Every structure is written in C-alpha cells, then in structure tokens.
Amino acid sequence: MRFINLTRQNEIGANSYFLEIDRRKIILDAGLHPKKFGEEAIPNYRRVGDGEVDAVFISHAHQDHIGSLPILTRRQPQAKVFLTPATARLTEIMLHNSVNVMSRQRDELALGSYPLFTHREADQSKDLWHEVGLGQRWSIDGERLGANGSELSFEFFYAGHILGSTGILFRNGEQKIFYTGDVNFLDQTLQRRAEFPTEPLDVLIIETTRGDRALRPNYSRAGEESRFLQCVLDAFDRGGSVLIPVFALGKTQEILALLHRFRSSGALEAPIYIGGLSTKITIVYDQLASNSQRSLPGLQLLGTLSPFVLNGRDVPTTQIQRNRLYVLSSGMMTENTLSNQMATRFVDRPEQSIFFVGYADPDSPAGRLKAADDGALLQIEQGASRLPVLCAREEFDFSGHAPRELLMDYIVKTTPKTVILVHGDPPSLDWFKDAIATALPACQVIIPEPDKEYELW
Ligand SMILES: [Zn+2]
Numbered sequence: 318m319r320f321i322n323l324t325r326q327n328e329i330g331a332n333s334y335f336l337e338i339d340r341r342k343i344i345l346d347a348g349l350h351p352k353k354f355g356e357e358a359i360p361n362y363r364r365v366g367d368g369e370v371d372a373v374f375i376s377h378a379h380q381d382h383i384g385s386l387p388i389l390t391r392r393q394p395q396a397k398v399f400l401t402p403a404t405a406r407l408t409e410i411m412l413h414n415s416v417n418v419m420s421r422q423r424d425e426l427a428l429g430s431y432p433l434f435t436h437r438e439a440d441q442s443k444d445l446w447h448e449v450g451l452g453q454r455w456s457i458d459g460e461r462l463g464a465n466g467s468e469l470s471f472e473f474f475y476a477g478h479i480l481g482s483t484g485i486l487f488r489n490g491e492q493k494i495f496y497t498g499d500v501n502f503l504d505q506t507l508q509r510r511a512e513f514p515t516e517p518l519d520v521l522i523i524e525t526t527r528g529d530r531a532l533r534p535n536y537s538r539a540g541e542e543s544r545f546l547q548c549v550l551d552a553f554d555r556g557g558s559v560l561i562p563v564f565a566l567g568k569t570q571e572i573l574a575l576l577h578r579f580r581s582s583g584a585l586e587a588p589i590y591i592g593g594l595s596t597k598i599t600i601v602y603d604q605l606a607s608n609s610q611r612s613l614p615g616l617q618l619l620g621t622l623s624p625f626v627l628n629g630r631d632v633p634t635t636q637i638q639r640n641r642l643y644v645l646s647s648g649m650m651t652e653n654t655l656s657n658q659m660a661t662r663f664v665d666r667p668e669q670s671i672f673f674v675g676y677a678d679p680d681s682p683a684g685r686l687k688a689a690d691d692g693a694l695l696q697i698e699q700g701a702s703r704l705p706v707l708c709a710r711e712e713f714d715f716s717g718h719a720p721r722e723l724l725m726d727y728i729v730k731t732t733p734k735t736v737i738l739v740h741g742d743p744p745s746l747d748w749f750k751d752a753i754a755t756a757l758p759a760c761q762v763i764i765p766e767p768d769k770e771y772e773l774w
C-alpha cells in the first residue's frame with residue numbers, strides 16, 4: 318500500500334489523500350482551501366498522473382472535502398466517484414454556490430483564473446458520481462459484492478458529523494484500511510453519533526481537528542444547550558437580539574433543531590432569521606429527514622420553525638427589533654456574508670449579543686471578534702470604519718467533531734498497526750502522536766509530509 322498526502326500543508330485546508338492498494342489508485346476527498354487562492358487552494362493533484370485514478374471517495378459535503386472535485390474529475394474523467402446519496406445532493410448545492418462565490422472574487426480580487434471551474438463543469442462532474450448507501454460492500458469498479466469476497470472492496474460507515482457524512486472501510490483480503498473523514502462520537506442535537514467499525518485495523522487514517530484542546534471536564538451537550546438557552550433569555554432581558562454566525566451546512570440545522578426543542582418545551586419563543594445558502598441546504602435536510610441517522614426524524618425544520626429568510630440586500634436595512642434570533646452564515650463571519658454584514662450592525666451596540674457556536678480561524682472576522690477586548694476597536698468589514706466592541710459575546714461548544722479523548726478511545730479499540738494523522742494543525746497532530754505512542758507503543762504513527770510517498774507494505 319502506498320499513501321501520499323496531497324494537501325499542501327499539515328492543516329485543515331484542502332483535504333485530499335492518495336492511496337494505492339493492490340495497484341488500484343484511489344483518492345480520498347477533494348477539498349478546496351477556504352483561505353487561499355488559485356493553485357495554492359487546490360490539493361496537489363499533479364502528484365498523481367492524469368487519467369490514472371480508479372476511484373474517488375467523498376466523505377462528506379463540506380468545502381474542505383469537496384470544493385475542488387470538478388478540478389479533480391477534469392484530470393481524472395475515467396474515475397468513478399463514490400459518495401452517499403445525501404452527500405451527492407449537498408455537494409451539488411455547495412459546488413454551484415462555490416462557482417458563484419469564485420465569480421464574485423474574480424471581480425473583487427482581480428483573480429483572472431477564477432472561477433476555478435464553471436457551473437457546467439460542476440454538472441459534468443456529476444456524470445461520474447455513484448451513490449452508495451451505508452452498510453453495503455462494493456468493488457471500487459462499482460459492483461455490488463457479497464459479504465465474503467476477498468477482492469478489494471469498500472463500505473461506508475455513518476460518521477455522525479453532518480448529514481451524509483461517512484467513514485470508508487477498504488478490505489483487501491485480510492487487510493483493513495479505514496478513513497474516518499470528519500467524525501463525531503458524541504450525539505449532537507440533530508446528528509446522532511458515529512457508528513464506526515470496531516474490528517482490528519491495519520491502517521487507520523484519522524482526523525485530528527480537536528487534538529489541541531481537552532474536553533472541558535464536566536462537559537455535556539445537554540449542559541451546553543441549557544447554558545445557551547439561559548444566555549439567549551438574558552440577552553432578550555437586556556432588550557436586544559442575538560446574532561449566531563453559523564456554517565450553512567451542518568451547524569445551521571443543528572441550531573435550528575435546538576431552537577425547535579426550546580420552542581416545543583415552551584422555554585423560548587422568538588422569531589428566527591436564516592439566509593440564502595442555509596435555506597437550500599435545510600431543504601435537503603428536511604427532504605431526507607426520515608431517511609438519515611438523526612434524532613427528531615419527523616421534524617421538518619423549515620415547515621415547523623418557519624424562519625424568515627434574509628438576503629444580502631435586506632441585511633443592511635432590515636429593522637432589528639428586540640427578541641430576535643439571527644442564525645446567519647458564514648460561521649467565520651467572512652467578508653460579504655450575511656453574518657458579517659449583520660455583525661457590523663450588532664458589534665457597537667451594548668444591548669445586542671453575538672454567540673459563537675463553532676470553530677473560527679483566529680484571522681477571520683469571527684476569530685478576531687472572539688479574541689477582542691471589550692471596547693477595543695475592530696474592523697469587521699473590509700474598507701469600513703473600525704467599531705468599538707460593545708455587544709455581549711458568548712462561546713458555546715457545539716462542535717461537530719469528536720473530542721480528542723474519544724478519538725483516542727477509537728484508536729485503542731481498533732489497535733491499528735499504522736495510524737496516519739490528518740485534518741489537524743501541527744499542535745493537534747503532535748498531541749495524537751504522543752498519546753498513541755503511550756497507549757499503543759507498537760503502533761506506527763505517521764504525520765504525512767505533503768508530497769512524500771509512504772510505502773506501507
Ligand atoms: Zn466537515
């Protein structure tokens with residue numbers, strides 16, 4: 318087996334990994350870097366010969382796993398792309414949205430090569446997609462297999478991260494290689510925890526997102542949800558509203574489900590606002606509600622909660638009344654997004670509140686606002702004047718990623734001969750390397766250098 322890390326740095330950026338098993342060539346995920354541009358934002362696909370790849374596997378529809386898929390399929394038009402039906406629906410929406418964003422960036426940032434792919438190429442990429450459900454064994458040529466064959470096969474396992482997310486188990490004779498994608502071993506409000514294989518593994522390729530921080534000692538999702546409710550009620554008592562910057566895919570639907578719980582128990586009744594891309598994605602969540610591994614399978618988020626839908630033209634002028642909940646993307650309050658625009662109207666108002674419910678890069682507007690001192694002057698929107706930070710701010714741990722302690726439990730349970738650490742910043746990777754060395758001294762741990770080929774057997 319050969320492994321090459323196609324990302325350009327050890328980080329959470331544009332995920333993509335090359336795998337060769339028994340002379341069959343495979344690529345895991347096809348991400349796009351959220352903060353880089355042009356060639357630097359794309360995995361190093363040149364490392365693999367054009368037209369040589371047999372199969373591409375997509376773990377889930379977040380941009381850092383699918384954002385360059387049309388570029389990869391342009392180079393590898395013979396490859397079959399395997400993904401779950403839910404991931405296919407979501408990926409289609411995300412790719413077309415990405416073309417729109419890149420077309421805007423072409424003008425705003427004078428990027429001559431943008432968009433990196435067109436709407437037409439996003440559609441053409443779909444011709445190569447093969448939808449595969451959980452718990453079925455398939456050959457990488459796309460044939461359904463029985464349970465006992467010895468040829469190279471794969472099977473999807475539910476990953477508990479967002480709708481459609483999977484880990485992928487490859488079996489080749491006695492050998493077992495498992496890629497986690499992004500995983501959560503804790504129940505979220507909507508998404509139930511992962512159901513991963515527990516048999517011994519030869520190679521485990523595992524995400525390490527939260528390796529740099531321990532789980533808070535008395536953390537529980539239920540406790541965090543109660544604290545969130547109390548903070549919203551306190552914010553309303555101050556006479557203001559609450560802005561919750563969220564990723565359009567995953568976090569928006571988790572927060573809507575949480576607000577549904579509060580509403581149905583009579584604890585909180587307040588108008589909710591969401592935005593464009595989030596609406597399209599929530600429609601897919603609703604259509605697949607009874608068909609996915611989630612809590613509240615009967616809940617129709619849009620039909621039941623009836624959120625108001627805002628667009629970019631509304632946000633600068635809409636009247637902000639008290640006791641409103643603005644659940645707007647993007648999660649990092651990136652420039653030219655609804656949450657960024659709304660934040661400029663919240664940040665210098667002491668009666669207003671901004672609640673952070675997920676990861677924000679320290680350099681992003683949300684990251685800078687999280688870290689700012691009270692009263693500090695902060696520029697939220699490019700080119701706009703700096704504003705004093707006077708609004709209330711709170712942070713909540715509603716992560717869609719497993720805490721590092723539970724990832725370690727999984728590693729110990731499956732006793733892999735080799736662990737390949739991916740999807741984490743260097744401090745996270747180092748923590749796992751040390752923790753595995755202690756827990757499983759015989760295990761080979763690899764932090765795969767970009768571009769370098771690792772020959773495992
Ligand atoms: Zn993800």
Ligand SMILES: [Zn+2]
Pocket residue numbers: 329379381382499740
């Ligand atoms: Zn990811």
